[in-house]
Amino acid sequence: MSTIELLPSLGKPNAEQASAWIAAALAEAAALRRYDNRLFARSSESAEIESCKKVHAVWRKWADQAEAVLAHVRPLLDEGQKTIGVDDLESAVMRARAMLQLTPEGQARALEQARRGEGVDGREMRREVERRKAELARSGSRA
């Protein structure tokens, strides 16, 4: 039985139990981050991409379990009890979810594009954002 399956059956945790679950989830994330250099391939070779996909799968499972931990400790938070590490765990889950939006295949493709010098200059993107912001301000002032 995995953590994610066990937690709902355990009932409301006390503060000590909640802190232990959060610390365990953070410790696992810290260990996984030691392998950040294996998140994305340096080439389009399928073996390397498959290896990266395994690391992504582990991160996805970790994020699911960490969210289960956060749901498990929620009753304490709702009561206003301080639980050490909750903010850090939420940040870690959000980082994992943001990272998982980037696929190994997509990153390998972007790497090839970058090596060919394809893309858009940052100054052009700054101008595009400034234009968008001005348009939003104009449409807001008309509203």
Add this chain to the structure above:
Amino acid sequence: MSLNYHFAPDALPAFRAMDVDLQEHVLDVLEDVVENPWRLQFDEGGTAIFDGEYISNDVRCVFFLTFLKDDEAGMLRILGIGAAKRPLDEPRM
């Protein structure tokens, strides 16, 4: 020597999908990073990852960026952008 920065085509849709406040913040971060490239830890292939957190309009946002350092062109090339956000007043996960 500071670098310029450049978005790979596949990085653009995710950037353009962000709200404008976050876009501005990410550009500010990128401009800081190209001025201070020591903030990135490049691997032997010249790639690096970077993440940051940003709070605006009661929304917490974490973004994740990947880079390729192109020494020949004096360029930091952005390969990918991911972002996750959650309203601060939303019940916790």
